[in-house]
Amino acid sequence: MHLFAFGLNHHTAPLAMREKVAFPAETMGTALHDLLSCSKAAEAAIVSTCNRTEIYCNTQDPSAVIEWLATYHQLPVNKVEPFLYRLPEDQAVRHAFRVASGLDSMVLGEAQILGQLKDAVRTAEQAGTLGTLLNNLFQRTFSVAKEVRTRTEIGANSVSMSAAAVRLAERIFPSVADTRVLFIGAGEMIDLCATYFAAQHPKSITVANRTLERGQALASRLNGQAVLLADLPQVLPQHDIVVTSTASQLPILGKGMVERAIKARRHRPMFMVDLAVPRDVEAEVGDLDDVYLYTVDDLASVVQEGRERRQTAVVEAETIIDSKVGEFMHWLSAREAVPVIRNLRDKAERLRRHELERALKLLEKGESPAQVLEALSHALTNKFTHAPTQALHNAQPPEREQTLALISRIYGAHDNE
Structure with a gap:
């Protein structure tokens, strides 16, 4: 092999x-x-x-x-x-x-x-x-x-913005699957983040974008619906999780709009992630009760912490892998000996059958069973020891000592015996 x-x-x-x-x-x-x-x-x-x-x-x-x-x-x-x-x-x-x-x-x-x-x-x-x-x-x-x-903790800590966002959401809600998620924007960052959240199978996904066509393109891949940014005041209260990342130079979600949404939600918590630079969500929103707002800097610290913990876990993982590589290579080397072992057993079996047939013929002729068994045992002993004996006789001085040690080890034959 x-x-x-x-x-x-x-x-x-x-x-x-x-x-x-x-x-x-x-x-x-x-x-x-x-x-x-x-x-x-x-x-x-x-x-x-x-x-x-x-x-x-x-x-x-x-x-x-x-x-x-x-x-x-x-x-x-x-x-x-x-x-x-x-x-x-x-x-x-x-x-x-x-x-x-x-x-x-x-x-x-x-x-x-x-x-x-x-x-x-x-x-x-x-x-x-x-x-x-x-x-x-x-x-x-x-x-x-x-x-x-x-x-190890090799996979236990978030090492990307999107994964960190999902992990933080899970601290607020028992299960993302029980939430309604709103994505504001349809760019690359939202696309990536939406993939992570969609994998948790939330109740619903909505994409709000400046142009409906682009929002629908993303929403269709997520089995969600698309709305315009102008519809945010109406749809915001319906969502538990809000992730936003647009190219707007001014905040899209002001304190007043979010405050009204929380009131309409009867103060059920809302988790918000602002991945935009400049920010899409006014900083004052973070002061509202029942609103958990995280910025791109907040997520960056979570990601950095996760990377450091995973790097520590790498050392533990490599140690486990090294030991398992050794186990597999031992199995592989043992497998390489299988054909030799099989041939050795086949040869021994042929010798055994040959001597057994000879013994049975002698018994049929009326020979003494004790003498037949004695002859059988001698014949098998001679044939089984013939190959190692010949190897010792034919070994040249440089290799004789090694051959002697090897045969002694295989047959358990030592001088003190």
């Missing part, structure tokens, strides 16, 4: 190159079959995301698999190779463990990659390209990722 992994990611290759070697989900099965038929790989799994394309395989010819990747995407090998990392044996194991644990991600500790890895393994299983080696590698990979996330 020869484990080998290679690929490129956001650390080694620009987006333009990552796009060229990506594998669409709908063609992954076909690609896996093509890989096994066109290269010397016995097993293979492909991980393809926006940040990485990696191939894990069981092969004796890594260069043939690398060449396949370039050929499959109609690229010269020399255009792809400068961006690739090559990971044989234990390096491949450690890399798989780190990727699944979120240590190799653009956002340290993110959990999405684990699901993407599981999808890749499921696809390889369905395509029939996953064998004993890779199946064991990935099952242990998932186990290590679970242990890292259970025993």
Whole structure:
């Protein structure tokens, strides 16, 4: 078994190159079959995301698999190779463990990659390209990722503005799923933040924007509705969470409008996140009872704290991974001895059958059972000890001592016995 992994990611290759070697989900099965038929790989799994394309395989010819990747995407090998990392044996194991644990991600500790890895393994299983080696590698990979996330805080702290906003909202409300969320603006920051909140499946999502068309484009992806900024006084009281980020030079939400909204809500709490610079929400709004207002600076401090805690968790995670890599490599080396063990047992079984048949024939002829058994035991002893005895006799002086020590260890034969 020869484990080998290679690929490129956001650390080694620009987006333009990552796009060229990506594998669409709908063609992954076909690609896996093509890989096994066109290269010397016995097993293979492909991980393809926006940040990485990696191939894990069981092969004796890594260069043939690398060449396949370039050929499959109609690229010269020399255009792809400068961006690739090559990971044989234990390096491949450690890399798989780190990727699944979120240590190799653009956002340290993110959990999405684990699901993407599981999808890749499921696809390889369905395509029939996953064998004993890779199946064991990935099952242990998932186990290590679970242990890292259970025993460390690698994923427990927010490290992005959007994640921090969701985490802060969860301090105010028992569940975001029980809230109504209003997004003001439809730019990149709102788009990203809305994705995080939408993943919590709130009761409703509303997008308020200066132009209805752009607001509807975002709302349709979120299964929400769109309104104009002019409608804010009417819709604001209906929402528990408000996230705003526009390019307005003046505040959109003044103290008076929010005060009226809180009154209409009968003082039920409202969580507000102002990601805009200049601010969309008047600073005085933060003084109102039942309003929890956070600015971009507030979130930045939460994010920084989360990053520091995750960096501390990295040391613990790497320690866990190192020990698990050692366990897997021990299993792998033991697997490499399986063919020899099988051949040894097969040879011993042939010798046993041969001597047994001979003994049975002697018994049929009326020979003494005691003498037949004695002859059988002597014959088996001689044949089982023939190979090591010959090895000792034929060993040259430089290797005789090592051969003697090895045979003594295998057979438990020592001078004091």
